[in-house]
Amino acid sequence: MSIELPALYVDSIALLATTPRLVLINRDPSPGETGVPINATLALELVDTGPDGVDRATARVWVDGVLAFEGGAPIEIAAAFAGPLAGVTQAADTLRVVLHPVVPLASLATVHVRVLAQTVGGAASLVEVYSFVAEDRTAPRVVGAQALAQKTVRVAFDEPVVVPTGATFVLTPKSAPAVPVVVASVSIEGRIALLTLDTEMTPDVLHEVVAVGVTDLFGNVILGPYDRASFTGFRPARPATRRFDLWRMLPKHNRRDDHTGDLFRFIACLQEVTDLLLADVDHWPDIFDLERAPETFVDLILRDLGNPFPFELDTMGKRRLASVLVEMYRQKGTAKGIQNAIRFFLGIDISAITPFNADTLYLGESELGVDWVLGPSDRFARYAFNVEVARILTVRERQQLRAIVEYLKPAHTHFVDLVEPIPPILPNHWELGLSDLGETTDLH
Structure with a gap:
């Protein structure tokens, strides 16, 4: 059966917090503590929040399974935990136990403590287990x-x-x-x-x-x-079929006459130097291989190829440039070479390379220096061109693109303009009661 109420109002809420009668406080070391000194004492307090008090005879404390404190025994603290700082103190509602291990704790040991007690009359009882970790006193190996x-x-x-x-x-x-x-x-x-x-x-x-x-x-x-x-000692890798043993290369009678072993030891010194030289020779492919060569050698490879581009590249970019630089030289002076180089360095696909056209003169309308400029000669215009791109470039991209085109274009041609899209014009719109036509707004 269910009942639906149209509304529910709560006038007040009373929060009643209840705590156990018998509590364990002031634990030192505290539960979960790490880096505890190996010669530390173990202290804890049992507190009865009610009127009866802690029954000392029922209190027990175990440390790693060993009974360390027994309140009802004639000797309350076991001998293994009865160091100079050990002691038991009882007040009306509190029982404080301090254990002082005679033998220091083991390095990095996880110590488990179990506490059991009751109040006088047995109205409340407590069973609690906690642990801590001793400090590291073990030397590395x-x-x-x-x-x-x-x-x-x-x-x-x-x-x-x-x-x-x-x-x-x-x-x-x-x-x-x-x-x-x-x-x-x-x-x-x-x-x-x-x-x-x-x-x-x-x-x-x-x-x-x-x-x-x-x-x-x-x-x-x-x-x-x-x-x-x-x-x-490290032995560099070498071809399995290589045989370059200097001792074996000596005549047999020289080896037979080496009764003291001095000749063998001398040849062994020479053999080590020889092996190092051969190892350097074996590493030569790692120097001229573009994919494995260290960056310093990649720079030398680019210098040897006559790299004409002053751009800053990362290691991968340098390796890529070294692999295509010869092909760039072959395509120098062609529109395809310019397009490929711009795509390589800037990641930009140019729209077109178009002939240069001067501004058109309209008789009776155009004004020199205002909307028309004096065009170049026929010879200049015949070899002049523009480069068109599909997006607006940054200042750095413009500088790099011009440098690439100036280097790769044919020597007799002239790079005039870099044509970029015109940014969209945002007209001023009307605002009723505020805009004035021709001053703060445009008719469009």
């Missing part, structure tokens, strides 16, 4: 290291780290012959440190990297033996 390039080494840690002032990384070859290397710069991103070396490391030689003074985000300094890792 090196997980591993890997050579990514001839001058780049990646070092991984088990947690995010920072490199404070004075901290460094030391690289040491563990066998000979090997070139000593020094870390020139360090880049940190979370748990990963990228080391840039001052020179190429010796390929295939075992190296050891040691992190000195590196800390985690909480200032814990890395400690041995977890401050180091070993890795193999």
Whole structure:
């Protein structure tokens, strides 16, 4: 059954807020708190908001499942939590418990606290569980290291780290012959440190990297033996069929006579230099390839091609220009070349390239310098032209378009006008009682 009322009026609303009789307050550390010192005390207060008070004999506190406080026992605080600052204080309506762990909390431990109590007479009870997280006191550790390039080494840690002032990384070859290397710069991103070396490391030689003074985000300094890792020197990729072993190139009798191994070690030094030179030769395609070359080499390629355009381009624009510049040279002096170059640089499709026409003279009407100008000679007019575009250009676009046309047009021709659409004319409309014809409005 439902009843529809035509209207409903509320004269007053009474809000009655009820709270539990027995409450838990002043918790230190507070629920959900992080970074709690490992030697901190655990404090809490039980308060009865009614007239009875807290029944001390029923109060219990567990810390990580261990009974730390029992109000009814002769020894109220367990020995593991009875440090110098521990204590129990009871007032008429309040019971305050302070626990002082004898053994500091574990680093980054999540501590769970469970509290149980009743009021005198058992009219109200409380069961509450909360937790907090101890501070990080664990030093970071090196997980591993890997050579990514001839001058780049990646070092991984088990947690995010920072490199404070004075901290460094030391690289040491563990066998000979090997070139000593020094870390020139360090880049940190979370748990990963990228080391840039001052020179190429010796390929295939075992190296050891040691992190000195590196800390985690909480200032814990890395400690041995977890401050180091070993890795193999980077070996550049090479063709599978290449055989360029200097030791094998020596006559067999020279190799047989090398009883001390000095000749072998000397040739190994020469072999390393040879391998580096061959690696540079293998990287040559990455320099002249327009898609892979570094930006500095792209600039050199454009300079070698005689780039005549002074426009500022991004890296992708430079690569595109280098790929079409020779074709622009081939189309120089043609209308198609001008259209393609304007489309390339400005993204504008020109409407047409039209012959230049001087202003028409109407006998008895035209006035020189007012609505008619003295036209050029027949020879000039024969080779003069205009460029028409479909939209209004910006000042920068006009400058760049004129520069492109002036360079790509045939030498004997003359670029006269850049024809843009005329902006729409907004006539003045009439406003009754305000407008005057010919002064503040136009008839249209």
